[in-house]
Amino acid sequence: xxxxxxxxxxxxxxxxxxxxxxxxxxxxxxxxxxxxxxxxxxxxxxxxxxxxxxxxxxxxxxxxxxxxxxxxxxxxxxxxxxxxxxxxxxxxxxxxxxxxxxxxxxxxxxxxxxxxxxxxxxxxxxxxxxxxxxxxxxxxxxxxxxxxxxxxxxxxxxxxxxxxxxxxxxxxxxxxxxxxxxxxxxxxxxxxxxxxxxxxxxxxxxxxxxxxxxxxxxxxxxxxxxxxxxxxxxxxxxxxxxxxxxxxxxxxxxxxxxxxxxxxxxxxxxxxxxxxxxxxxxxxxxxxxxxxxxxxxxxxxxxxxxxxxxxxxxxxxxxxxxxxxxxxxxxxxxxxxxxxxxxxxxxxxxxxxxxxxxx
Numbered sequence: 001x002x003x004x005x006x007x008x009x010x011x012x013x014x015x016x017x018x019x020x021x022x023x024x025x026x027x028x029x030x031x032x033x034x035x036x037x038x039x040x041x042x043x044x045x046x047x048x049x050x051x052x053x054x055x056x057x058x059x060x061x062x063x064x065x066x067x068x069x070x071x072x073x074x075x076x077x078x079x080x081x082x083x084x085x086x087x088x089x090x091x092x093x094x095x096x097x098x099x100x101x102x103x104x105x106x107x108x109x110x111x112x113x114x115x116x117x118x119x120x121x122x123x124x125x126x127x128x129x130x131x132x133x134x135x136x137x138x139x140x141x142x143x144x145x146x147x148x149x150x151x152x153x154x155x156x157x158x159x160x161x162x163x164x165x166x167x168x169x170x171x172x173x174x175x176x177x178x179x180x181x182x183x184x185x186x187x188x189x190x191x192x193x194x195x196x197x198x199x200x201x202x203x204x205x206x207x208x209x210x211x212x213x214x215x216x217x218x219x220x221x222x223x224x225x226x227x228x229x230x231x232x233x234x235x236x237x238x239x240x241x242x243x244x245x246x247x248x249x250x251x252x253x254x255x256x257x258x259x260x261x262x263x264x265x266x267x268x269x270x271x272x273x274x275x276x277x278x279x280x281x282x283x284x285x286x287x288x289x290x291x292x293x294x295x296x297x298x299x300x301x302x303x304x305x306x307x308x309x310x311x312x313x314x315x316x317x318x319x320x321x322x323x324x325x326x327x328x329x330x331x332x333x334x335x336x337x338x339x340x341x342x343x344x345x346x347x348x349x350x351x352x353x354x355x356x357x358x359x
Contacts, residue, residue: 004068004075004097005168008142010135011081011119012112013102014152014160019078021161026168032078033064049120058086065092082121084145085138087288093145094259094289098171100164101146103139106132108153140282140316144214144258147171182263186270206274206349210239210338212254213261213281213290226308228334235335242339246346258283262293268300275301275345277338284310284320294325301348303341306331 007015016032023030034045037060041048048057061083068075083089093099110128113119124130148167152160215222220231236252243250253264268276283290294302302325309332310317323329328344330337
């Protein structure tokens with residue numbers, strides 16, 4: 001399958017310049033989504049906004065990246081800063097190739113854009129404040145969409161292009177390794193399932209998978225004022241101890257990559273997992289792909305957990321698209337929320353009788 005390289009990031013981060021240089025380094029043709037839309041429409045982006053409105057422009061962005069499905073060779077693609085804000089566009093990009101985020105600070109972006117009159121969204125009284133506001137809203141989405149991130153502050157074009165090429169090659173190698181590991185894992189699962197069926201299996205033991213998404217491995221480092229100073233290893237040890245008290249069998253999986261989480265959920269369907277307790281991290285707020293993966297394994301009981309109270313933080317965190325695919329959601333209780341999740345999972349699986357009550 002043709003695999004494109006998508007460069008994403010805020011306007012002014014250097015996607016076009018880096019994309020053209022990367023095209024030369026990789027010997028792949030280059031495409032800029034804004035340029036392609038201007039070519040289709042026969043006028044500049046500013047005029048399209050003025051004549052047709054932003055919504056029309058956003059629809060054209062989707063059509064451009066959809067057209068790449070028919071490409072017979074891989075492209076280097078620079079996408080508009082707002083293109084990945086739409087979940088549909090992120091899904092299209094994920095299906096077609098490797099996504100690299102060129103990350104820059106608001107100060108760097110303002111220095112590059114302060115005299116630019118061709119950016120419709122920055123034609124305001126205070127463009128720096130607008131940049132800061134838009135970047136605050138978009139950063140988490142850029143990061144979640146990216147397979148790799150390259151920080152561009154203070155670097156010249158040749159250096160950034162080399163770093164991007166390196167990130168691209170690393171991601172290609174990592175994907176090859178993951179495919180090999182997945183194939184080996186699936187082969188082992190099939191063999192295990194066949195052996196289990198031949199032996200009659202063990203009907204008394206219910207397997208529970210505890211999953212953690214992006215940045216949970218950074219517990220103790222990331223925002224300790226919100227998440228505390230205990231580490232991810234401390235969290236795993238706590239959950240294991242609570243499971244042991246209840247006579248429950250648990251295993252653990254953590255990844256910063258949406259696809260890896262989806263792969264593990266699908267593997268759970270084959271390895272006789274009966275319950276999934278999942279903290280998707282920020283993916284809970286917009287990953288419909290993760291929702292679909294959870295919903296597809298409907299014979300497995302699922303509980304969503306969050307350490308913090310997501311209803312009392314930034315507005316976007318209050319929404320959970322994955323909640324609908326789970327039987328329960330627990331949030332705002334810190335580590336103790338996992339103990340509650342184990343109790344609820346035991347109830348869902350009919351295992352209350354296995355719990356060891358403390359006297």
